Amino acid sequence: MQHGKYRFIVGFLAAPLALYAIFVIWPFAQSIYYSFTDWTGLSSDFQMVGFDNYSRMLDDDIFWKSLQHSVLLALLLPLVTLGLALFFAFMLNVGGRRRKNAAVAGVRGSAFYKIAYFFPQVLSIVIVALLFQFAFNPTSGMLNATLKAVGLKSLQPDWLGDPDLALYCVMVVLIWSTVGFFVVLFSAGMASIPKDFYEAALLDGASRITTFFKITLPLLWDTVQSGWVYMGILALGVEAFTAVQVMTVGPGGPDYSTTVLPLYVYQTAFRDAQAGYATTIGVGLLIVTMLFAAIVMRLGRRERLEF
Amino acid sequence: MGFTSGRTNEGLGRRDVIKRSAALGLIAVPTMSFLSACASSDGGSDEKVEKGTKSAKNPLGVNETAALEVVIFNGGFGEQYAIDAEKKYNEAFPKAPKVKHSATEKIQSILQPRFNGGTPPDLIDNSGAEQMDMGVLVGKKQLADLTPLMDAPSYDDPAKKVRDTLRPGVLEMGQFDGDPVWVMYYAYTVYGVWYSQTNLEKLDAAYPETWDEMLALCEKAKKKGIAGWTYPGKYPYYLPFSLYPFIAKIGGREVLDKIDNLEPNAWKDPAVKAAFEAYYELFQKGYILKGTPGLTHIQSQTEWTKGKALFIPNGSWVENEAAPTTPGDFKMMVGAPSSLDASDKLPFGTVWASGGEPFIVPANSKNPEGGMEQLRIMLSEESSKNFTQKVKSLTALNGGTDGLTLSTALQSGVDVLAKAGENVVNPRLQDWYAKLQKEQIGIAGIGEMMAGRATPAETIKKIQGFADAAAKDQSIKHYKHQ
Numbered sequence: 001m002q003h004g005k006y007r008f009i010v011g012f013l014a015a016p017l018a019l020y021a022i023f024v025i026w027p028f029a030q031s032i033y034y035s036f037t038d039w040t041g042l043s044s045d046f047q048m049v050g051f052d053n054y055s056r057m058l059d060d061d062i063f064w065k066s067l068q069h070s071v072l073l074a075l076l077l078p079l080v081t082l083g084l085a086l087f088f089a090f091m092l093n094v095g096g097r098r099r100k101n102a103a104v105a106g107v108r109g110s111a112f113y114k115i116a117y118f119f120p121q122v123l124s125i126v127i128v129a130l131l132f133q134f135a136f137n138p139t140s141g142m143l144n145a146t147l148k149a150v151g152l153k154s155l156q157p158d159w160l161g162d163p164d165l166a167l168y169c170v171m172v173v174l175i176w177s178t179v180g181f182f183v184v185l186f187s188a189g190m191a192s193i194p195k196d197f198y199e200a201a202l203l204d205g206a207s208r209i210t211t212f213f214k215i216t217l218p219l220l221w222d223t224v225q226s227g228w229v230y231m232g233i234l235a236l237g238v239e240a241f242t243a244v245q246v247m248t249v250g251p252g253g254p255d256y257s258t259t260v261l262p263l264y265v266y267q268t269a270f271r272d273a274q275a276g277y278a279t280t281i282g283v284g285l286l287i288v289t290m291l292f293a294a295i296v297m298r299l300g301r302r303e304r305l306e307f
Numbered sequence: 308m309g310f311t312s313g314r315t316n317e318g319l320g321r322r323d324v325i326k327r328s329a330a331l332g333l334i335a336v337p338t339m340s341f342l343s344a345c346a347s348s349d350g351g352s353d354e355k356v357e358k359g360t361k362s363a364k365n366p367l368g369v370n371e372t373a374a375l376e377v378v379i380f381n382g383g384f385g386e387q388y389a390i391d392a393e394k395k396y397n398e399a400f401p402k403a404p405k406v407k408h409s410a411t412e413k414i415q416s417i418l419q420p421r422f423n424g425g426t427p428p429d430l431i432d433n434s435g436a437e438q439m440d441m442g443v444l445v446g447k448k449q450l451a452d453l454t455p456l457m458d459a460p461s462y463d464d465p466a467k468k469v470r471d472t473l474r475p476g477v478l479e480m481g482q483f484d485g486d487p488v489w490v491m492y493y494a495y496t497v498y499g500v501w502y503s504q505t506n507l508e509k510l511d512a513a514y515p516e517t518w519d520e521m522l523a524l525c526e527k528a529k530k531k532g533i534a535g536w537t538y539p540g541k542y543p544y545y546l547p548f549s550l551y552p553f554i555a556k557i558g559g560r561e562v563l564d565k566i567d568n569l570e571p572n573a574w575k576d577p578a579v580k581a582a583f584e585a586y587y588e589l590f591q592k593g594y595i596l597k598g599t600p601g602l603t604h605i606q607s608q609t610e611w612t613k614g615k616a617l618f619i620p621n622g623s624w625v626e627n628e629a630a631p632t633t634p635g636d637f638k639m640m641v642g643a644p645s646s647l648d649a650s651d652k653l654p655f656g657t658v659w660a661s662g663g664e665p666f667i668v669p670a671n672s673k674n675p676e677g678g679m680e681q682l683r684i685m686l687s688e689e690s691s692k693n694f695t696q697k698v699k700s701l702t703a704l705n706g707g708t709d710g711l712t713l714s715t716a717l718q719s720g721v722d723v724l725a726k727a728g729e730n731v732v733n734p735r736l737q738d739w740y741a742k743l744q745k746e747q748i749g750i751a752g753i754g755e756m757m758a759g760r761a762t763p764a765e766t767i768k769k770i771q772g773f774a775d776a777a778a779k780d781q782s783i784k785h786y787k788h789q
Contacts, residue, residue: 038782042422042439043447056782138598139610161540161601161758249541253750254600254758270415272742273443274782 028286034279041275053280063281065256066264067288069167073174073240073260074292078231081175082224085182088117090212092183093190094198114187117180125177125239129246132173136160136247160248163257170243170258178234182227189223190216225300232292236285237262261285356674364399366459367676367683371400375677376407378418380434383624384494384664384698386410389432391693392685396677399684406681415439422449427669430678432493434664441665441738442784445489451668452487456679462687469686476733477662477703483786491682492662494694495701496622497641497720498548499658504638504715506533506614514642516655518585521645525594528617535594537616539604543757544749546586547734549620552659553644554582555732559652564788567735569778574771581647583756583763590759600758604628612637622663626699626716639716641723657730658723662703665738739786740777747773 035053039046057063092110107113120128135142136159144156160166193216201211217224234240241262245251252259252267262285269278356373359365375396379389386408393406407428411417415437421427422439427449433439444450457470457478470478474495481490502514510528515521525535539545555563558578565573589595596616599607608629611619619625626639633639643658666685668678684690691707694700699717701708708721724731736744748770756766777783 040443040447041419042443043449044423044425045447133603136601137606138601139596139606139615144598156597158540158598158601158758161598163755163760249601249754250746250750252746253754255751255755255760270419270437271440272783273440277782 031279031282031286034276035283037276038274039276039279040273041269041278042273046276049276053277056277057280057284062256062259062264063284066259066261066281067284069259070236070240070261070285070288072167073171073235074232074288077171077174077235078228080171081179081231082182082227084175084179085186085227086217086220086224088113088179088183089186089190090208090216093187094211094216095208114184117183119180120177121181123177125242126246128173128177129243132169132176133160133247136169161254163254166248166254167258170240170247173243173247174235174239178231178239182231185223185227186220189220193219221300225296228300229293229296232296233289236289236292241266261288354673356677358676363465365680367455367680369400369676369680370403370674372402373674373677374404374407375430375674375681376428376672377409377430377678377681378414378428378432379408379410380414380432380664381410381412382435383628384694384700385627388690388694388697389685391697392681392690395684395687395690396681399680403677413437422669422671425671427672429668429672429674430681431667431669432664433490433667438665438741440741441490441667442483442786444667445483446784449670450489451670451672451675451678452489453481453491453668453679453682454486454488455676456491456682457488459679459683462683463689469683472686472705473703474662474701474705476731480662480733480735480738481665490665490667491703492664493666493682493685493703494624494663495660495703496624496663497658497660497701497723498622499552499620499641499643499723500549500618500645501611501621501625501639501641501716502618503612503614504640505636506617510617514640515645517646518648522588522592522594524617525589525592529592529594533614534596534599534616536589536618536620537596537599537602537607537610538620538757539602539607540598540600540754540758541603542745542749543600543754544737544745545604545620546753546757547620547737547744547749548622548659549644550582550586550753551734552657552732553585553647554578555734556644556651556653556655556657557581557647560732563732563734566774567739568787569740569774569785571775571778572771574767574774578652579767580763583753583766585647586753587756587763590757595757600754608632623700623716623720624663624698626714630699639714640719641716642719643723643727653730656723656726656728657732658727659734660724660727660731661733663700735786735788740783743773743777747777 036048036050037046038049038052092106092113094105095107138144138156138158138161141159143159147153147155157165159169197215197219198211201215206214240260244258244260244263245266248258250259252263261281265278265281265285268281269275356370358368359370359373361368365371375393377389377393379386389410390408393408396406397403412435414431414433414435418427418431418439422444433441457468459469461467461469461472477492477495478488480492481488483489507514507524510524510531510533512524512527515524521535528535551563558576558581562573562576562578565576596607596610602610605628607619608621608625609632610616612629612632612634623641626633629639643656646655666682668675668682672678685694686702686704688704688707691702691704692711694702695708695711695717699714701717701720708717713721736748752766752770752773755761756763761769778785
């Protein structure tokens with residue numbers, strides 16, 4: 001009865017594996033192949049150039065700057081976003097005053113806040129970036145107008161025009177647009193933590209902070225960890241690219257202060273017509289992303305708690 | 308326990324195998340064609356339409372029944388002028404299907420894959436922020452030589468060749484090395500210092516012909532709370548529009564030629580330093596509109612049309628682009644860069660003017676003759692006038708403004724050209740080395756200087772470094788002034 005099993009499994013796995021190979025593995029292989037060529041992207045004739053692109057990449061200041069910014073985003077963004085989201089979710093679900101019949105409850109109006117937090121998630125990142133571009137406008141934007149209104153007229157930063165501020169302006173926008181998603185995700189996670197735990201903690205006289213660190217966070221750890229990887233990949237990839245491309249000077253500026261790896265790949269391929277070199281940088285990005293995921297999974301490993 | 312329902316010992320029936328392989332086939336076939344459309348596909352379409360017969364009405368030998376596809380950059384000039392000219396094409400070739408027209412801001416994203424796959428459209432306005440690198444296109448033999456068009460009789464006068472109807476310098480701009488003409492620049496752009504006559508009059512001033520007058524006027528404006536200058540701080544590569552001719556005026560046009568040729572120490576010329584220091588002074592004395600480094604081109608133009616700044620470096624498309632925010636009594640004008648001092652090599656009036664809106668006919672297009680014929684139609688007096696009226700810009704066709712009532716901006720452009728005479732300069736960095744010009748010199752160099760974050764000396768050193776690196780870089784094609 002057993003000897004047909006493997007043929008059966010192979011039969012069913014063949015199609016998904018083939019799809020995976022064609023649409024995932026094969027493009028990766030192709031990219032790696034093109035990273036050894038001088039392909040322009042504008043015509044289909046090209047030659048093998050060996051490791052030229054790689055040695056060029058290692059000497060390329062802009063590559064290192066982009067890498068630095070991408071790594072900074074991958075470290076800071078998840079930290080701030082998930083930190084804020086955990087705080088908000090905790091307040092919405094367990095942080096409220098004790099009311100009748102309920103040992104734990106969120107702050108007043110938490111249902112409304114949940115929707116308000118989630119709202120940016122339904123807007124495309126391009127729209128968000130465009131909206132914030134107006135807010136950051138140094139002459140007529142909302143931010144400088146507000147500063148003026150509260151009497152800080154001398155303090156009128158150029159925001160996106162200032163190399164020291166630009167990258168942080170982009171980060172703020174990315175945080176604003178993603179934090180709501182994690183609030184909802186963590187709220188769902190917290191809702192599944194049994195209420196008895198909180199009741200027991202309250203009876204023992206635990207403070208909110210203790211409750212958070214001893215009960216909520218450990219029981220939510222798996223969710224936080226996946227969120228961390230997800231957020232890091234957003235920061236290394238598409239979201240950071242879009243925000244930088246739409247919002248910043250240049251784009252990628254001023255003076256290369258906001259350029260990130262995916263943007264540099266895009267510019268090299270589609271502006272400088274050096275698709276071969278662009279795939280080389282793409283391979284660099286692939287390595288960074290995989291290292292990031294590996295490190296997070298490694299550091300985050302801990303004993304699973306059952307409840 | 309077995310997984311195979313216990314029906315047979317074989318596991319899979321013959322029928323299942325057939326069904327499954329058929330399903331795989333269904334997936335595999337489109338996938339293969341998808342992959343073959345990727346990079347390694349064999350470029351070049353073999354499906355060129357047959358040539359038609361040449362005649363007096365059809366000097367290029369266009370196939371009268373073939374389809375024509377045109378892609379227009381939808382920027383400051385919009386697309387209506389092209390649609391109008393395409394109607395003329397259909398009138399000339401009534402048997403051909405209606406010209407397939409599309410307009411986009413994303414020229415490269417849309418067209419690069421089509422070039423790569425060997426199926427580009429027949430005529431492209433390769434313009435805007437996503438302009439495809441013309442040097443690479445030429446180097447990779449992706450463009451059709453437009454010499455047949457240049458040698459064809461002009462649309463209005465069969466005794467004249469198209470090449471003889473063009474403004475000076477336009478044809479040369481379309482050449483790279485040697486005779487072939489790869490690019491036809493359709494618009495003719497006057498670059499310079501743009502201002503409002505009305506706003507100057509309010510300050511009791513005329514356009515400053517010397518730098519001292521410029522500084523004095525800026526000081527006067529400052530006292531009234533008006534800034535002297537603004538510029539698109541997010542795209543500071545607009546600054547060269549008035550800065551480069553200023554450099555040529557101070558040190559002669561050889562300085563710009565050396566810069567274009569990427570010669571060693573070209574940027575260390577004293578004329579460059581003098582010009583940079585003069586512009587830097589505008590920042591130091593607070594004559595630049597506050598917040599300018601964070602503005603886009605549209606935002607800075609709006610501040611300018613609102614009268615918050617007097618001058619803006621720009622090209623003649625600004626009239627059309629800023630039209631929505633321009634007050635009726637604005638009296639928009641363009642001026643040549645002011646003289647620095649009496650020792651300037653070239654007289655006041657030296658200005659940067661050159662072709663804009665580069666049109667290309669891809670070598671692999673199906674109907675290249677049709678693409679060239681469409682250009683010939685666009686270079687007729689009627690289409691040219693239509694363009695000038697619709698978008699307030701000159702075309703490559705010499706003249707063609709007779710009998711038109713021109714706006715103040717357009718008229719001032721014509722006047723500036725007349726005054727400049729021989730002294731029209733045409734720096735080529737922006738079409739030869741797009742990355743060097745825009746990102747390195749523009750944003751990282753001049754942009755940082757004008758925001759006050761680098762001194763002229765530091766900026767020159769930085770830019771010279773970029774230029775040297777570009778000269779050494781074997782992955783880009785290098786050009787020289789002939």
